[in-house]
Amino acid sequence: MRQTVRYLRRGSVVSLEGIDPNLTLLDHLRIDCRATGTKEGCNEGDCGACTVVLARRRGDDLVYMPVNACILLAGQVDGAEVITVDDLADGGALHPVQQAMVDHHASQCGFCTPGIVMSLFALYQDGARPVERQAIVDQLAGNLCRCTGYRPIIDAAKAACAGRPADRFCAGREARLAALAEISDSEDVFLGTEARFFAAPASLESLIALYAAHPDARLVAGATDVGLWLTKKLDDIPKLIWLGRVAGLDAIVHGDGGLVIGATVTLDQAAPALGALDPDLGEVMRRFGSTQVRSSGTVGGNIANGSPIGDLAPCLIALDSTMTLRSLAGERRMPLADFFIGYGRQNRAAGEVLTAVTVPALVEGQHFRAFKVSKRFDEDISAVMGAFRIAVADGRITGARVAFGGMAATPKRAAATERCLLGARIDDPATWEGAIDMLGSDYQPLDDMRASAAYRLATARALLEKALFEIGAAPSTLTRIIGHREARP
Ligand SMILES: Cc1cc2nc3c(=O)[nH]c(=O)nc-3n(C[C@H](O)[C@H](O)[C@H](O)COP(=O)(O)OP(=O)(O)OC[C@H]3O[C@@H](n4cnc5c(N)ncnc54)[C@H](O)[C@@H]3O)c2cc1C
Ligand code: FES
Ligand code: FES
Incomplete structure (x- = not known):
């Protein structure tokens, strides 16, 4: 058991002992290291003033990830090189x-x-x-x-x-890779006491045992949600278990059942694989938060947070994804659609960890569409997120999965609408217009500062209509302003 967090900065290993579990990287850099070039603006991941770069080994490669230091915990830099704006100039020469x-x-x-x-x-x-x-x-x-x-x-x-x-970072690449290898190990990390700690287990077995012993601990993956609870809600979270060192949770595997995405795969890592399933999914990922948010935030965190306005859940529900959960009691799988049981409530037992989500590929005759509607194009949470998988055979709809975010207390399928769509002719709007009206009985939309309930319902209807029209229309019909549909194979 290692009782320090180790990272690399300016060619030297920094060891942190006895840090508070809630210490953010930004406070550590500015207050403890006096690295005040890195600024604090919004303190909630939105403005980017606090951006620093983490360099990590990925196989034999070195990847550079810009992250928001304000919502990252200091302990999460274990095993990384931390590069701040104060570290770029080479002697007197600017980078x-x-x-x-x-x-x-x-x-x-x-x-x-x-x-x-x-x-x-x-x-x-x-x-x-x-x-x-x-x-x-x-x-x-x-x-x-x-x-x-x-x-x-x-x-x-x-x-x-x-x-x-x-630059000198390229020139020193091999030495830096070697230094990063020196500080990476398979020891569990535990800083603090049984009552207040930051832990970073290195294996699934250690994680499950630790979480079973402390079911009141808060799991943290990328901290792009949890970090805000500290900086904005001013929560105190005494027990934090970081998942970022757990071996095997960060893999993407193409299996028989589809794409198996480990829970700690970052949004940035998942984006190419999801984009390969369908270009609309690629576009959702491009507009997900920002580069910094996607570098830290994880697929598992986006699902496990149970947010009614998360972007991935509606897409993955429409694609009929399943999730895998693990605890001391063993492993269980369930359809993602069954995970969300009410506002802020998920079908997850004490001590249970989401380990992976399996996303089936589209098969012949299935069409996928996903649309995100938000007030700003970039870095904004959805007002409405609609995702649809429509199966068509001989011109008729033979299967429909319609899922929305922002339309209920949880990401949710539109059961009545789906039933009504069956049998409709995809190229004849008169046969499916009635189904679109059923969205009004499937949902009681959220009504908040992002959008009114009436706006959300009208938008949801428009998105489903757009999806059905686009699937039924001749491929040459232009339906997008940014015409990436034309490039679709
Ligand atoms: C500026 C900004 C922009 C954002 N933009 C978007 C956006 O466009 N779309 C969107 O959907 N979201 C957005 N978000 C929200 C957030 O980034 C995502 O929900 C992200 O995927 C959360 O992942 P994470 O790993 O950071 O979760 P964390 O903050 O680490 O955890 C979130 C929750 O999930 C739990 N958890 C995490 N992993 C597991 C696991 N494996 N098993 C069980 N529980 C787990 C944690 O205990 C916690 O309750 C944004 C956030 C910010 C700050
Ligand atoms: S201070 Fe604004 S993103 Fe960190
Ligand atoms: S905010 Fe002043 S230079 Fe960008």
């Missing part, structure tokens, strides 16, 4: 990204600049070239700048990422 920001006049008050530099530093290291404008815009979706305007920032990004990455 190429910093220099490009200067050359292109990409900063005014400068408060957002450290975070923007770190997001672009991660893009710079990514190595994929050429870097398209859209990739830069996506990378910066979680970095808000109120005074400069994005044009010069995008110009700086284009200039910095014009050539292959060649």
